Amino acid sequence: MSGHALLEIRGLRARVGETEILKGLDLTVRAGEVHAIMGPNGSGKSTLAGVLAGRDAYQVTAGTVTLDGQDLLGLPPETRAARGVFLGFQYPVEIPGVGNLYFLRTALNALRAGRGEEPLDAIDFLALAKEKMKLVELDPAFGSRSLNEGFSGGEKKRNEVFQMAVLEPRLAILDEIDSGLDIDALRVVSRGVEAVRGPARAIVLVTHYQRLLDHVVPDVVHVMAGGRIVRTGGRELARELEQTGYAWAGERGATIPGEVRP
Amino acid sequence: MTTAQQLKELTEQRYRYGFVTDVEADAVPPGLSEEIIRLISRKKGEPEFMLAWRLRAYHHWLGLEAPTWAHLRIAPIDYQSIVYYSAPRSKKPLGSLEEVDPEVKRAFEKLGIPLEEQLRLAGVAVDAVFDSVSVATTYKERLAEKGIVFCSFSEAVREHPALVEEHLGSVVPATDNFFAALNSAVFSDGSFVYVPRGVRCPMELSTYFRINAKDTGQFERTLIVADEGAQVSYLEGCTAPMRDENQLHAAVVELVARDGAQIKYSTVQNWYPGDAEGRGGIYNFVTKRGTAHRGAKISWTQVETGSAITWKYPSVILLGDDSVGEFHSVALTNHLQQADTGTKMIHVGKNTRSTIVSKGISAGRGQNAYRGLVKIAKGAAGARNHSQCDSLLIGDRCGAHTFPTIEVRNPTATVEHEATTSKISEDQLFYCRQRGISEEDAVSMIVNGFARQVLKELPMEFAVEAQKLLGLSLEGSVG
Ligand SMILES: Nc1ncnc2c1ncn2[C@@H]1O[C@H](COP(=O)(O)OP(=O)(O)O)[C@@H](O)[C@H]1O
Ligand SMILES: [Mg+2]
Numbered sequence: 001m002s003g004h005a006l007l008e009i010r011g012l013r014a015r016v017g018e019t020e021i022l023k024g025l026d027l028t029v030r031a032g033e034v035h036a037i038m039g040p041n042g043s044g045k046s047t048l049a050g051v052l053a054g055r056d057a058y059q060v061t062a063g064t065v066t067l068d069g070q071d072l073l074g075l076p077p078e079t080r081a082a083r084g085v086f087l088g089f090q091y092p093v094e095i096p097g098v099g100n101l102y103f104l105r106t107a108l109n110a111l112r113a114g115r116g117e118e119p120l121d122a123i124d125f126l127a128l129a130k131e132k133m134k135l136v137e138l139d140p141a142f143g144s145r146s147l148n149e150g151f152s153g154g155e156k157k158r159n160e161v162f163q164m165a166v167l168e169p170r171l172a173i174l175d176e177i178d179s180g181l182d183i184d185a186l187r188v189v190s191r192g193v194e195a196v197r198g199p200a201r202a203i204v205l206v207t208h209y210q211r212l213l214d215h216v217v218p219d220v221v222h223v224m225a226g227g228r229i230v231r232t233g234g235r236e237l238a239r240e241l242e243q244t245g246y247a248w249a250g251e252r253g254a255t256i257p258g259e260v261r262p
Numbered sequence: 263m264t265t266a267q268q269l270k271e272l273t274e275q276r277y278r279y280g281f282v283t284d285v286e287a288d289a290v291p292p293g294l295s296e297e298i299i300r301l302i303s304r305k306k307g308e309p310e311f312m313l314a315w316r317l318r319a320y321h322h323w324l325g326l327e328a329p330t331w332a333h334l335r336i337a338p339i340d341y342q343s344i345v346y347y348s349a350p351r352s353k354k355p356l357g358s359l360e361e362v363d364p365e366v367k368r369a370f371e372k373l374g375i376p377l378e379e380q381l382r383l384a385g386v387a388v389d390a391v392f393d394s395v396s397v398a399t400t401y402k403e404r405l406a407e408k409g410i411v412f413c414s415f416s417e418a419v420r421e422h423p424a425l426v427e428e429h430l431g432s433v434v435p436a437t438d439n440f441f442a443a444l445n446s447a448v449f450s451d452g453s454f455v456y457v458p459r460g461v462r463c464p465m466e467l468s469t470y471f472r473i474n475a476k477d478t479g480q481f482e483r484t485l486i487v488a489d490e491g492a493q494v495s496y497l498e499g500c501t502a503p504m505r506d507e508n509q510l511h512a513a514v515v516e517l518v519a520r521d522g523a524q525i526k527y528s529t530v531q532n533w534y535p536g537d538a539e540g541r542g543g544i545y546n547f548v549t550k551r552g553t554a555h556r557g558a559k560i561s562w563t564q565v566e567t568g569s570a571i572t573w574k575y576p577s578v579i580l581l582g583d584d585s586v587g588e589f590h591s592v593a594l595t596n597h598l599q600q601a602d603t604g605t606k607m608i609h610v611g612k613n614t615r616s617t618i619v620s621k622g623i624s625a626g627r628g629q630n631a632y633r634g635l636v637k638i639a640k641g642a643a644g645a646r647n648h649s650q651c652d653s654l655l656i657g658d659r660c661g662a663h664t665f666p667t668i669e670v671r672n673p674t675a676t677v678e679h680e681a682t683t684s685k686i687s688e689d690q691l692f693y694c695r696q697r698g699i700s701e702e703d704a705v706s707m708i709v710n711g712f713a714r715q716v717l718k719e720l721p722m723e724f725a726v727e728a729q730k731l732l733g734l735s736l737e738g739s740v741g
Contacts, residue, residue, distance in 0.1 A: 056692065082698055091689075098714075
């Protein structure tokens with residue numbers, strides 16, 4: 001049922017300054033699959049997401065990452081984006097004075113240009129945006145507001161999913177897209193994620209709650225601890241974790257420091 | 263690549279207007295003296311009152327010292343090495359566009375300012391000033407039908423001497439300050455606008471200033487008079503060739519808004535800023551001021567991206583009751599550029615209102631200072647001012663400074679001042695890049711977002727140009 005290996009990570013090690021955070025990580029995600037990466041705070045989930053997207057603060061010291069068999073680590077973030085990598089941010093940034101839709105159209109057309117496609121004109125874009133805003137029940141008023149400025153936590157997350165739905169990435173990595181959401185918002189966000197799900201795409205959900213996985217049922221669940229994947233299983237693994245917690249993971253991984261905002 | 267390297271690479275910006283036009287020039291010898299002033303006045307065929315006015319200004323200037331209070335480092339200027347008058351030579355007096363030197367026409371075309379009327383964007387009349395003289399004014403006849411005068415200052419002195427004599431120096435006296443006095447003594451041209459009572463000017467008026475000749479200063483003077491209830495929107499743009507020496511531009515702009523009149527004055531200033539090491543560039547020392555009579559409104563909008571040094575404070579004297587003054591400014595400094603700019607709002611009349619929005623952007627080793635004065639006179643009951651000064655820093659070698667001064671002499675007045683300083687963060691840049699937007703485009707987008715409140719005050723076609731200019735002037739400097 002699953003397709004070819006879309007994302008392949010082998011022996012990945014990465015550090016921030018002198019501190020090694022990812023300590024030899026392996027992961028294969030096939031086209032069509034949804035993976036969940038769970039794990040205690042500080043285990044390196046956001047670091048992994050940041051390394052895949054090309055954040056400057058992290059230094060990769062060993063290992064390989066390929067997308068469709070092609071090296072990803074040598075590419076700047078915008079080129080990775082053009083290849084189809086999308087990161088849903090745990091903390092989406094605010095950009096005052098830059099309209100939400102203006103930003104998204106600039107992004108979409110930059111991606112299209114990167115793929116050698118014609119830009120989408122304002123009218124076609126607006127039609128597309130309207131449809132996708134409906135999908136995540138984002139009020140049209142959010143279109144002209146400044147990017148994320150004054151948005152509530154839930155609105156920011158919804159906006160991330162809205163952007164994903166418009167940009168149609170091949171590999172979407174959603175970092176704690178469920179944190180701080182009430183049950184309604186969780187349902188809406190899940191619907192947005194399900195809409196992106198498809199045979200040519202893959203989704204990696206980073207979360208430490210099982211409840212998102214009731215709505216978006218993953219094909220594979222991983223547990224991360226101390227900078228490595230320490231267990232892999234089916235969706236029942238997520239339920240098990242809910243019962244037992246992550247205490248056991250600490251023994252197999254490194255110590256588990258508290259979470260620090262990147 | 264490290265951020266420092268990116269910063270360096272991305273700030274190596276090119277100036278697109280740095281070309282020199284080869285024209286035969288009619289110039290006076292360098293230096294300043296009574297003889298030179300008499301020569302300039304004679305060349306322009308001026309009436310006696312003009313020469314007398316110039317000479318008074320000159321003698322006053324001799325007793326003045328260049329101001330040193332601004333937050334600027336200015337190398338000493340040798341006023342005796344400057345050429346105070348240079349004009350493209352023409353065989354006969356300029357009567358029509360056909361007689362403009364084709365080289366000069368081509369220069370303006372390169373700048374995107376074609377002088378042929380049929381080529382102009384509908385709705386903008388242009389006065390083009392090349393070095394010391396106005397070379398062409400478009401749409402004059404159409405404006406004349408409504409009684410609007412739009413011409414070069416020289417022509418106004420010849421054709422409308424009474425209007426000029428009445429208003430010249432009425433807002434910025436010849437003795438106002440060092441650079442205004444210098445301008446008054448030697449100014450060679452500029453634009454003149456008169457809009458009669460109750461007339462709403464049917465198109466944007468615009469002046470385009472170009473410094474071409476070497477070692478030449480540009481000293482233009484603009485005078486705009488909007489009679490009772492009249493309305494006019496005026497724009498100015500400017501560029502200069504790239505040269506290793508600094509060139510002086512000391513202009514004066516005077517606005518008179520009679521009762522109920524409205525003047526909107528917009529500037530997109532893109533004088534050559536100097537190179538990345540701070541060599542060359544224009545010294546832009548400008549005095550701009552308007553007087554708003556009862557119920558009148560004067561609105562200054564400026565986008566300052568060029569010049570090595572900018573020293574200017576477009577101001578409004580709110581003389582009449584219920585008059586309104588506005589100042590919207592974006593000032594960008596990159597490399598070693600310095601700007602000390604802001605405004606003065608002088609509230610004299612009752613229930614006068616003023617708004618100040620200043621957006622300073624500093625990149626490279628640029629230094630940007632906002633300097634503002636809000637003065638509420640004793641009689642200005644119910645006066646209100648709101649000031650907002652925001653600074654954006656790109657990188658950590660630049661500086662932003664604010665020097666607001668508030669003087670309130672009437673207890674019923676309301677004065678509010680807000681100030682913020684922010685930086686373009688790595689997080690913002692990464693967010694944009696993750697979405698596929700290049701670093702350069704991201705910086706330009708963030709800067710434009712920061713400046714949006716001001717840019718939206720500009721007339722449409724200039725807003726687009728200004729937006730591009732901001733991106734170009736930064737070419738993505740990262741912090
Ligand atoms: N920018 C950073 N600077 C310093 N330490 C960091 C940075 N980002 C992450 N870390 C550290 O790396 C470890 C993993 O963090 P993170 O990847 O955010 O974990 P998770 O997302 O699983 O909670 C933590 O110990 C955290 O303190
Ligand atoms: Mg995290």
